[in-house]
Amino acid sequence: MSQGSREYFFGIIRAMERRGEFAVPQTLRRALNDGKLEYVVVKGEKKTGMETGHKYRRFDISRGTLP
Structure with a gap:
């Protein structure tokens, strides 16, 4: 499962x-x-020990996604 x-x-x-x-x-x-x-994932981005922003990804789980 992913x-x-x-x-x-x-x-x-x-x-x-x-x-x-x-x-x-x-x-x-x-x-x-x-x-x-x-359903989202938010990850901080780091470069050389400094916070440089974040990534945001929204997932659609309204239906099955695996075979």
């Missing part, structure tokens, strides 16, 4: 539930079903 895929997202939710966490996974599922979930 980060940003629907399968990865649900893998994270299953892991949370195995640890006994239920409120957040339920909220995330509801948000996805209601079209109110935005």
